[in-house]
Each structure stands twice: as structure tokens, then as C-alpha cells.
Amino acid sequence: MSRFARDMTVVYWEEPIEIGDRETAFLKVRQADDFPNVRVVTPHLPARLNDEQRENALRRLLDAHAASLVRPLVTWYYTPMMLPFSRHLDASAVIYDCMDELSKFRFAPERLLDLEQELIDRADLVFTGGASLYEAKKSRHSSVHCFPSSVDRAHFAKARKELPQPADQAELKHPRLGFYGVIDERFDIDLLREMADLRPEWSFVMVGPVVKIGEDELPRAANIHYVGGKTYEQLPAYLSGWDVALMPFAMNESTQFISPTKTPEYLSGGKPVVSTPVRDVVRSYGHLQGVHIAHDADGFVRCCEKALEQSHEVEGDWLAEADLLLSATSWDTTQARMAGLITEVLGERTARETSALLVAAE
Structure with a gap:
């Protein structure tokens, strides 16, 4: 606008x-x-x-x-x-x-x-x-x-550099796997719970307001960190401190037609992405090396391990491939x-x- x-x-x-x-x-x-x-x-x-x-x-x-x-x-x-x-x-x-x-x-x-x-x-x-x-x-x-x-590529590309870390994330140990967005019925809370249980040494950072679901429904674990809603301007700082970006959407009626803006934002920030098989994500980004699709917690963890390897590459082919796609956006x-x-x-x-x-x- x-x-x-x-x-x-x-x-x-x-x-x-x-x-x-x-x-x-x-x-x-x-x-x-x-x-x-x-x-x-x-x-x-x-x-x-x-x-x-x-x-x-x-x-x-x-x-x-x-x-x-x-x-x-x-x-x-x-x-x-x-x-x-x-x-x-x-x-x-x-x-x-x-x-x-x-x-x-x-x-x-x-x-x-x-x-x-x-x-x-x-x-x-x-x-x-x-x-x-x-x-x-x-x-x-x-x-x-x-x-x-x-996507505002210049805005999210700030995350490719080391930015001063927000206080509520700075002390969390690596690897950090993060999500930002509204946490509601579209979010797979069971998947998050299972991943946190499978990998207690990983830090899961959830950025965003909780809407239409009760706080008591959220999975609670020592390695799951809910930091609340943030402004658009703050998002690159959080993204810069992650190793992998997550899109753990539930596969239900509410996600049947979604086309998450997070995919190009995460990629613009230089982070590999792991997502559930949201139709538009698979169709538009599933062919990229830096976008991994998983159907359950075990698959999600395996994909996150691959993405963690990619995140340590300074100049990976996966990032050049993503940048080429984003250049037309x-x-x-x-x-x-x-x-x-x-x-x-x-x-x-x-x-x-x-x-x-x-x-x-x-």
C-alpha cells in the first residue's frame, strides 16, 4: 500500500x-x-x-x-x-x-x-x-x-550479518531453530512438542502472538522459548540469530490454501527452511536445495539436521539457487x-x- x-x-x-x-x-x-x-x-x-x-x-x-x-x-x-x-x-x-x-x-x-x-x-x-x-x-x-x-529482500537480508541479539534470545544456546508468525490453529503444536522431545539440545524459538488457542495448549519444555509478538522491524534481528528457520504448519482445513510469506523472507535472510508439505510451499519452493519438506517429527528432525549443515556453509550452492529465484520477486x-x-x-x-x-x- x-x-x-x-x-x-x-x-x-x-x-x-x-x-x-x-x-x-x-x-x-x-x-x-x-x-x-x-x-x-x-x-x-x-x-x-x-x-x-x-x-x-x-x-x-x-x-x-x-x-x-x-x-x-x-x-x-x-x-x-x-x-x-x-x-x-x-x-x-x-x-x-x-x-x-x-x-x-x-x-x-x-x-x-x-x-x-x-x-x-x-x-x-x-x-x-x-x-x-x-x-x-x-x-x-x-x-x-x-x-x-x-518479499522486502533488503529488509530481511540484514539477517545475513551478525546483528545485535534481542535480550530474550541472546542467551539461548545453539543450534537455534526459529519460527515467527501467529501461533494459532494453523500451527502444529504436537509437531513442535515431539521435535523438542527428540532433540533436547536444540533451542526452539517461537516469535509471535498466540491467537485463538489457549496458552495451556502450547507445548512446554526447557528448550521451547515463546518470546511473544515482535514488530516487522525487529524480525531480522531474531532471524539473524537462528541456524534454521521453521514452518511447522498443521495440515488441516485452515492451511489448505495458505501461501506463507515466510518462505521468501527466511531465504532472503540466508536461512535454510524446513516446512510441512503446505501445497503452495511445495509447488513454489520445494525444488530448492535450501527448502526441506517433512511430514512428521522424525522427518522434520532429519531435515533440520541437513539444514544445519547448510547453515554452516559460508557460500553454499543452495543460497545462490535461492537468491536466483528471489531476484524475480x-x-x-x-x-x-x-x-x-x-x-x-x-x-x-x-x-x-x-x-x-x-x-x-x-
Whole structure:
């Protein structure tokens, strides 16, 4: 979105935050750090409101804010759940950017599938975050386009150098095997438990918030270290201190369509990767020497041992091979292709006048 902001105002509309029952609904508006043309808008709603009241309040707040935006307007949805309070907007183009099959997630709202179909019917363009999602959506709209996640190579390449280690990781012994991301129903906690038991001399570093699963469900062992959520800026420092990067995703409904951005990020950081057989990972990266695929704890440990050998190579063939693949990956290219499709929808005259892009995101 920072790239779209070079040419237009981007309004990033976030999920609402609950406030006291007696407080009045309001919007908190701030400019994104380092990106002055990206405006982050966060609704604050009283906790007492029912679903209908919440939607009405959100609609009023949205209308008041949208009145300040210069037309034409592009609405960009990351989730169908934002549709009920925004469907009335007079948008020149509607984009549905589908990054996950949200209906497969734990606690998915009952009406999500109906709202998604409505959004697909309204959308001018549908973007998908991976090949599996593209295959699932391509028959449901006349203009579906696959845009696998790219990577900020320069940012994650910082991890190839020795960086000052975060305090909560600095004292952990090597070898260190790490994961960063949300720890939820997509994470194979049994696999982590078994690996930690098989290799008590390895340190397993888990970076990220725990969501939708209880803390008591997490495996606990002396060599498993949960360090909590970190910012995007902090990730290279953690990655630099690992020997191997992990993607222990559970093979269930919630991971059927995922296309993890971690794969190119880990590789950009110069770390070999060990993953469960996520379809898009196998399809896009499984042929690389630096990406190992395992189906169970024993296989995962064997793959990690191979990856540890690779991690000690200063200039390995596996890394050169990965860099060659990553060289064709660019957020600039992705954004340019998306912008070109939007231009076709809007028409040349309207496209030149587009001055606002409203992003509805979780």
C-alpha cells in the first residue's frame, strides 16, 4: 500500500476497538510511520452495542470520514466482514484481495461465506495471495488474478550479518531453530512438542502472538522459548540469530490454501527452511536445495539436521539457487501489475484522477 500511496491517498481502515459502555464512538486517525500518504483509521466503539448497532455506528463513522476524500474512490477489501457497513459507498472500483480462505479458520463468522459471495459479485477485480487460492476462486469471477506474496529482500537480508541479539534470545544456546508468525490453529503444536522431545539440545524459538488457542495448549519444555509478538522491524534481528528457520504448519482445513510469506523472507535472510508439505510451499519452493519438506517429527528432525549443515556453509550452492529465484520477486512489480489492472477498470481518464484508496482490513 505504501507504493500505491506514491500516487494517491491510502486510507487503511482497521478492525474496531472496544471502549467503555458509556463512551461515544469515535475514530482515531494517524499517519503511518514513514509513509505520509498512508492514513490509518481505527474505529472505537462502545462494548455494549449489538451487531446491528455496531454496523450502524461504523457506517456513520465511515461516511463522515469518506466525505473528506476526493473522488473517485477505490475500495480494497481484505475481508468480506467489512462489507456490511461499507457496501453503500459510491466506489469507482471494488477490489477483493483474498489472502486466506477465512471460512476455514477457527471461530469463522457464520455469515462469512454469504458476504464473500456478495463481495465477489460486487468486485471488479479479485486478487489471490497464492496459487491454491487462485484455483479455488478462478471460476467464481471473470477477472481473478494470482499475486503470491513478494518479499522486502533488503529488509530481511540484514539477517545475513551478525546483528545485535534481542535480550530474550541472546542467551539461548545453539543450534537455534526459529519460527515467527501467529501461533494459532494453523500451527502444529504436537509437531513442535515431539521435535523438542527428540532433540533436547536444540533451542526452539517461537516469535509471535498466540491467537485463538489457549496458552495451556502450547507445548512446554526447557528448550521451547515463546518470546511473544515482535514488530516487522525487529524480525531480522531474531532471524539473524537462528541456524534454521521453521514452518511447522498443521495440515488441516485452515492451511489448505495458505501461501506463507515466510518462505521468501527466511531465504532472503540466508536461512535454510524446513516446512510441512503446505501445497503452495511445495509447488513454489520445494525444488530448492535450501527448502526441506517433512511430514512428521522424525522427518522434520532429519531435515533440520541437513539444514544445519547448510547453515554452516559460508557460500553454499543452495543460497545462490535461492537468491536466483528471489531476484524475480519484487513488491514494485506486484504493485505495478495490480495498478495496471485497476487502470483498465477505471479507464484512462478516471485513473489519472484517482486520489483515494480505502483499504478495509482485519
